[in-house]
Amino acid sequence: MLNPSILLKFVAIYFMFLEIKHENKKGWIEVICGSMFSGKTEELIRRLRRAEFAKQNIQIFKPQIDTRYDALKIVSHEGREIVSNPVQNSQSILLMINIETVDVVGIDEAQFFDEGLIDVATYLANKGIRVVIAGLDMDYRGKPFGIMPQLLAIAEYVTKVHAICVKCGNLAYVSHRITNSENLILLGETDSYQPLCRVCYNASIKSK
Numbered sequence: 001m002l003n004p005s006i007l008l009k010f011v012a013i014y015f016m017f018l019e020i021k022h023e024n025k026k027g028w029i030e031v032i033c034g035s036m037f038s039g040k041t042e043e044l045i046r047r048l049r050r051a052e053f054a055k056q057n058i059q060i061f062k063p064q065i066d067t068r069y070d071a072l073k074i075v076s077h078e079g080r081e082i083v084s085n086p087v088q089n090s091q092s093i094l095l096m097i098n099i100e101t102v103d104v105v106g107i108d109e110a111q112f113f114d115e116g117l118i119d120v121a122t123y124l125a126n127k128g129i130r131v132v133i134a135g136l137d138m139d140y141r142g143k144p145f146g147i148m149p150q151l152l153a154i155a156e157y158v159t160k161v162h163a164i165c166v167k168c169g170n171l172a173y174v175s176h177r178i179t180n181s182e183n184l185i186l187l188g189e190t191d192s193y194q195p196l197c198r199v200c201y202n203a204s205i206k207s208k
């Protein structure tokens with residue numbers, strides 16, 4: 001009698017093989033969005049690691065502007081990391097990509113990219129590549145951030161993740177800035193931003 005755990009392993013390997021050898025490779029776009037501290041990058045890394053485990057070829061990009069933790073890696077707040085290519089703009093992704101061999105393309109901090117990323121993501125998906133994009137859906141004023149609305153519109157799959165409001169424990173929806181800078185691109189950590197729900201955000205804007 002075959003050990004059930006060995007049998008399960010065979011089944012898992014069989015499905016993995018099917019996934020890799022899939023003849024009619026279909027591309028699509030997935031977007032993971034949410035406020036800061038919502039676990040977007042953590043979710044991006046989780047999906048990319050799963051693809052890596054299935055022996056798929058992955059390439060990861062992030063805007064050069066984001067070097068908070070590490071110049072070459074994508075690092076989540078929880079400290080998980082994965083190696084990425086920092087790029088100047090969306091066109092650099094096309095120059096660096098190996099279109100023949102890549103299966104999955106990961107893009108982090110998409111809100112900082114130029115508009116060209118919409119065409120780049122569409123082109124890659126049309127070529128049969130799975131494109132996984134993570135980004136902040138709104139800026140610190142609660143306004144849609146950069147090209148994120150367009151990316152959400154063209155994606156087949158959208159996942160919105162939430163942080164917890166630091167004031168009341170409800171689901172947060174915005175990354176409220178607690179410093180006085182007006183600069184839209186202010187990279188910061190717990191000392192510059194706090195996740196707030198709609199009620200607490202509106203209350204804190206009023207009290208200013």
Ligand SMILES: [Zn+2]
Pocket residue numbers: 165166167168169170196197198199200201
């Ligand atoms: Zn709240």
